[in-house]
Amino acid sequence: MPKTVIVGGGLAGLATAVKLLDAGIDVELIEKRDVLGGKTSSWEDADGDHIESGLHCYFRCYKELLPFFSHVGVYDNIRWKxxxxxxxxxxxxxxxxxxxxxxxxxxxxxxxxxxxxxxxxxxxxxxxxxxxxxxxxxxxxxxxxxxxxxxxxxxxxxxxxxxxxxxxx
Known part of the structure; x- marks a missing residue:
């Protein structure tokens, strides 16, 4: 089975990994940080504050994002504001x-x-x-x-x- 290495666990890297896995290709995803998501990631610091890597906004023009979230099973975790x-x-x-x-x-x-x-x-x-x-x-x-x-x-x-x-x- 072919294997592909993807460097970077932002949305593009994650979406690519999912597409390849769906096609039956073995994937190794390499991310230097402790969290996936790139600019859309957030984490809790030592003081308990939630830190965002980047602005977490979704606009209706992001036509591929919602189907992707549904496909990977995280759509129900989205908090719409x-x-x-x-x-x-x-x-x-x-x-x-x-x-x-x-x-x-x-x-x-x-x-x-x-x-x-x-x-x-x-x-x-x-x-x-x-x-x-x-x-x-x-x-x-x-x-x-x-x-x-x-x-x-x-x-x-x-x-x-x-x-x-x-x-x-």
Whole structure:
């Protein structure tokens, strides 16, 4: 039986291992950390705090992820949460960005316009600036790779407060 070595136990490595195993190929998975999952992993530290390796978000556009979770038997362990981000503000206050359960980009439009973080002008400028990415082609989006967020924001006339209050929070 052929054997394949996979280096890395992130989602890509795990998905590859499962596909190969399903095809009858013997797999050896090598991961240097004590936990699998790569950027989607978390663990408990010595103080009992839960530490995330990366942001644990699932978006509806991840079409292959839910079937994968079902296939490997972990779907029922997923804890679904509201798509709400709390942004810490000075003085101990916070602002809430809620992405409702409607298709993108409508959910983003609603989140960025229905909040108490931005002024009315910041909401309008952000909406029009983000629209270029929502309606732009993949080729357009690829042209942005060389540009900083600030350069992009200025080019699209998004109010400075949007960057200061959200992206530099």
């Amino acid at each position: 509201e798509h709400t981000f709390l942004i810490a503000r000075p003085g101990g206050n916070h602002a809430r960005l809620h992405f409702p359960a409607v298709p993108a980009p409508l959910n983003g439009m609603l989140a960025f316009t229905n909040n108490d973080l931005f002024t009315p002008w910041e909401k309008i400028s952000n909406l029009f600036g983000l629209a270029t990415t929502w309606i732009g082609t993949l080729d357009y989006i690829k042209t942005l790779d060389h540009m900083s967020f600030r350069e992009w924001r200025v080019r699209h006339r998004i109010a400075e407060g949007v960057e200061r209050k959200l992206w530099n929070a």
